[in-house]
Amino acid sequence: MTGIFILAIYIGIFVGAFFIVTKVIAKATVKDYTSLKTVTFGDESAVRPNRWAGIISILTLFFIWGMFTGSALLPKFLHAPAPYAGTTEFTYTVEANGERDDATVTVIVHPREEETDPLEVEPGDGFAKNDSIAIAQWRSGLVRVDKNDEISKKDGAEVVAINGKPIERGQKVKIDNGTVTLSDKGTPNFAPYKGWQMEPLYLPAPEVVWKRTLKVLSEGFRNFTLWEHLGYSLFRVIAGFLLGALVGIPLGYAMGLSNWFRGWFDPIVEFMRPVPPLALIPLVIIWFGIGEVGKIILLFLAALWIMAIAARSGVSGVNISKVHAAYSLGASKWQIMRYVIIPNSLPEIFTGARVAMGVCWGTVVAAELVAAEQGAGMMIMVASRFQNTDIVILGIILIGVIGFGIDMLMRMAERYLVPWKGKG
Amino acid sequence: MMTGLSIQDLSMRFELPNGGAVQALEGVSLDLKAGELMSVLGPSGCGKTTLLNIVAGFLAQTSGKLVLNGHEIHGPDAERGMVFQKGALFEWMSVRENVGFGPSMKGMPSAEKRETVDHLLDVVGLQDFKEKAVYELSGGMQQRVALARCLANDPDVILMDEPLGALDALTREKMQSLVLKLWKETGKTIILITHSVEEALLLGERLIVMAPRPGRIHKEYRLPFAELGVGADLREVKKHPDFGVKRDEILAMIWDMEEEIMGRTEDAA
Numbered sequence: 001m002t003g004i005f006i007l008a009i010y011i012g013i014f015v016g017a018f019f020i021v022t023k024v025i026a027k028a029t030v031k032d033y034t035s036l037k038t039v040t041f042g043d044e045s046a047v048r049p050n051r052w053a054g055i056i057s058i059l060t061l062f063f064i065w066g067m068f069t070g071s072a073l074l075p076k077f078l079h080a081p082a083p084y085a086g087t088t089e090f091t092y093t094v095e096a097n098g099e100r101d102d103a104t105v106t107v108i109v110h111p112r113e114e115e116t117d118p119l120e121v122e123p124g125d126g127f128a129k130n131d132s133i134a135i136a137q138w139r140s141g142l143v144r145v146d147k148n149d150e151i152s153k154k155d156g157a158e159v160v161a162i163n164g165k166p167i168e169r170g171q172k173v174k175i176d177n178g179t180v181t182l183s184d185k186g187t188p189n190f191a192p193y194k195g196w197q198m199e200p201l202y203l204p205a206p207e208v209v210w211k212r213t214l215k216v217l218s219e220g221f222r223n224f225t226l227w228e229h230l231g232y233s234l235f236r237v238i239a240g241f242l243l244g245a246l247v248g249i250p251l252g253y254a255m256g257l258s259n260w261f262r263g264w265f266d267p268i269v270e271f272m273r274p275v276p277p278l279a280l281i282p283l284v285i286i287w288f289g290i291g292e293v294g295k296i297i298l299l300f301l302a303a304l305w306i307m308a309i310a311a312r313s314g315v316s317g318v319n320i321s322k323v324h325a326a327y328s329l330g331a332s333k334w335q336i337m338r339y340v341i342i343p344n345s346l347p348e349i350f351t352g353a354r355v356a357m358g359v360c361w362g363t364v365v366a367a368e369l370v371a372a373e374q375g376a377g378m379m380i381m382v383a384s385r386f387q388n389t390d391i392v393i394l395g396i397i398l399i400g401v402i403g404f405g406i407d408m409l410m411r412m413a414e415r416y417l418v419p420w421k422g423k424g
Numbered sequence: 425m426m427t428g429l430s431i432q433d434l435s436m437r438f439e440l441p442n443g444g445a446v447q448a449l450e451g452v453s454l455d456l457k458a459g460e461l462m463s464v465l466g467p468s469g470c471g472k473t474t475l476l477n478i479v480a481g482f483l484a485q486t487s488g489k490l491v492l493n494g495h496e497i498h499g500p501d502a503e504r505g506m507v508f509q510k511g512a513l514f515e516w517m518s519v520r521e522n523v524g525f526g527p528s529m530k531g532m533p534s535a536e537k538r539e540t541v542d543h544l545l546d547v548v549g550l551q552d553f554k555e556k557a558v559y560e561l562s563g564g565m566q567q568r569v570a571l572a573r574c575l576a577n578d579p580d581v582i583l584m585d586e587p588l589g590a591l592d593a594l595t596r597e598k599m600q601s602l603v604l605k606l607w608k609e610t611g612k613t614i615i616l617i618t619h620s621v622e623e624a625l626l627l628g629e630r631l632i633v634m635a636p637r638p639g640r641i642h643k644e645y646r647l648p649f650a651e652l653g654v655g656a657d658l659r660e661v662k663k664h665p666d667f668g669v670k671r672d673e674i675l676a677m678i679w680d681m682e683e684e685i686m687g688r689t690e691d692a693a
Binding site for chain 2: 332343418419
C-alpha cells in the first residue's frame with residue numbers, strides 16, 4: 001500500500017517536473033543546432049540528457065527518502081504520516097460471574113531506542129483494576145489486564161468490550177491512536193498507529209546516515225577506519241587487476257599472433273569467460289583461505305580472461321592494410337609488434353580494462369561479504385548483522401561512488417592515452 | 425644486371441575448402457623497366473589485387489618467378505612500397521611520424537630523417553599539417569600522407585592499390601596530377617591498380633587490361649598521356665583525340681568481359 005503511494009508520488013513528480021521544465025523553463029533556452037532538429041524521435045544523437053531532469057531526479061530520491069523516514073531536513077508538513085508517539089488510553093470491560101466492570105489501560109508509545117517504563121496508575125475501583133504499559137513505536141504489546149484484577153481469566157473473567165465496543169476473541173477494535181485485538185486466549189493486544197513512515201531499523205533518515213558517516217569517519221568501524229576499509233577493497237582490486245592484466249594481455253597477444261597459443265588457450269579462455277567470478281569464491285576460500293592471497297587470486301582470475309580476450313580482439317582488430325604497410329616499409333616482426341599491433345590494440349585493451357575494473361570491484365565486495373577482516377563489503381555485511389542499517393546504506397553509497405569514480409578515471413585515462421580510439 | 429621488375433609466367437591457384445579451386449592468375453608475364461608507370465585495369469575478379477599482393481610479397485605464387493633488379497622476390501621488403509586505398513595510416517602517430525615510419529625502422533639518424541620528412545611533406549603540400557593527427561585530415565590529405573610515407577622509404581617499386589578510389593572527383597583530379605608529378609620527380613617504377621578507365625589512361629605509360637577466370641593479361645597499351653599530363657592540366661590531356669578513342673575501346677572491352685561473366689553465372693544458375 002505504502003509502496004503504491006510512493007510510486008504514485010514518484011510518477012507525479014516525474015510528470016509534473018516534465019511539464020514545468022519543458023513547457024515553462026525550456027522556452028527560455030538557446031536554440032542550438034540540435035534543438036532545431038525536427039526529427040528527434042528515433043534520432044538518438046538528438047537525445048541529450050535533460051540537465052533539469054537529472055537534478056530533479058536526484059532531489060526526488062532524497063525527497064521521498066526524507067518524506068518516508070520523517071527526515072529533519074524536510075518541513076513537517078511534507079512528512080508521510082508519522083507513527084504515533086505519546087500517551088494514550090483505552091478502557092476495557094470485563095465480565096465475570098454475570099457482573100461487568102470497566103478499567104482503563106494507559107499506554108506510553110515511545111521511540112524504539114528510548115527505554116521507557118510504564119506510568120504508575122491508580123488501580124481504581126471495582127474488580128477490574130487500571131493497567132499501564134509501555135510499547136515501542138511500530139511494535140505491539142499484549143496487555144495482561146487480569147494480572148492485577150480481582151477476578152482473573154482463570155476464574156472466568158472475560159474481556160467483552162473495548163472503549164464500550166463489544167469484542168470477542170480474535171476480533172479487532174479500532175481506537176484512537178491504534179487498534180486493539182483480542183487474542184485467541186482473551187488478552188487484549190494493543191498496536192499503536194504505525195503511520196506511513198519506514199521504521200529507522202529498516203531505513204534511517206538521510207541525516208542519520210550522514211551523522212553515522214561522520215561518526216564512522218572519526219571512530220572507524222570494527223577496528224579499522226573507514227579509509228582503511230575502502231583502501232583494503234581498492235588495494236585488492238588494483239592488485240588483482242594489475243596481475244590479471246600483466247598475465248592476460250601477453251596471453252591475449254600470443255593468442256592473437258600464434259596458431260598454437262590460440263588453439264591451446266581458446267578452450268580454456270572460452271570456458272572460463274562465462275564462469276562468474278562469484279562462483280569461484282567458495283573454491284578460492286577452500287584453497288587459499290579468507291586472507292589477502294585468496295582475494296587477490298580471485299580478482300586476478302576475474303580480470304585475467306577479460307584482459308586476455310580484450311588483447312586478443314585488439315590484435316585481430318588490426319586492419320591488415322596497416323600490417324602490410326608496415327612490412328613494406330621495412331619493419332621487422334618486433335617493430336610491427338611495437339609500433340603497429342600494440343598501439344592498435346590499446347583502445348580495445350582500455351575498454352577491457354574498464355570492464356575488468358568494474359567486474360573486479362563487484363567481485364571484491366561480494367568476496368568481502370562472504371568472509372573478510374576488513375573492506376567495504378565486510379563493513380556492510382557486519383553492519384547488517386547488527387541491524388546498523390545506516391552503515392549498510394552508507395556502505396552501499398560509498399561502493400557506488402567508488403565504482404563510478406573508477407570508471408570515470410579509466411575513461412579520462414582513455415581519452416588522454418588513446419585519443420585515436422574509434423578514429424581508424 | 426638488369427634493372428626493373430620482371431614477372432615471369434606467374435600463376436596463382438587457391439584451393440577452396442569445398443574441394444574446388446580458383447585459378448586467380450595464369451601465365452602472367454611482364455617486364456617493367458625502372459621508372460616505368462603502369463596502370464592495371466580489369467573487371468572485378470580478374471586477379472589484379474592478387475597480382476599486386478604477390479609483387480608486394482604478401483602472397484606466395486604457386487608457380488612462376490618474380491625478379492627485381494636481378495634478385496628473386498620473397499616476402500615483403502622495403503624495396504617495394506605500397507599505397508593502399510585507405511585505412512593503412514597509423515592513427516596513433518602524427519603526420520610527421522607516419523611519414524618518418526620507414527626511415528625510423530631503418531634506424532636513420534633523426535636529423536636526416538627530419539630533413540627527408542620535411543622535404544616530402546613540402547612536396548605533397550602538407551607542410552602546415554606536420555604535427556596533426558592523421559585522423560584530423562581529410563581523405564585526400566590522408567592519401568598524400570600515404571604517398572609521402574611510401575616515398576620516404578625510397579623504394580625501387582611503388583605498388584598502388586586503388587590509391588584514389590575512396591576520394592571525391594575533384595580531390596581525385598588533384599591527386600592524379602600529384603601522382604604524375606611524383607613519378608616524374610622521383611623516377612620510381614609504379615604499378616597502379618584502378619577501376620577508373622580514365623585514371624588508368626591518364627596515369628599509365630603502359631596500361632594492361634586483365635581478363636578474369638583465369639586472371640590473365642588480356643591486352644596491353646603504350647600511351648602518351650602520362651607524359652603529356654606531367655605538369656599540365658589533365659582536363660586538357662583528356663581532350664587529346666586519341667584519349668576518347670582509347671577510353672571507349674577499353675570500356676567496351678571491359679563491358680564485354682563483365683557481360684560474359686554475368687552470362688556464365690546465368691548459365692550456371
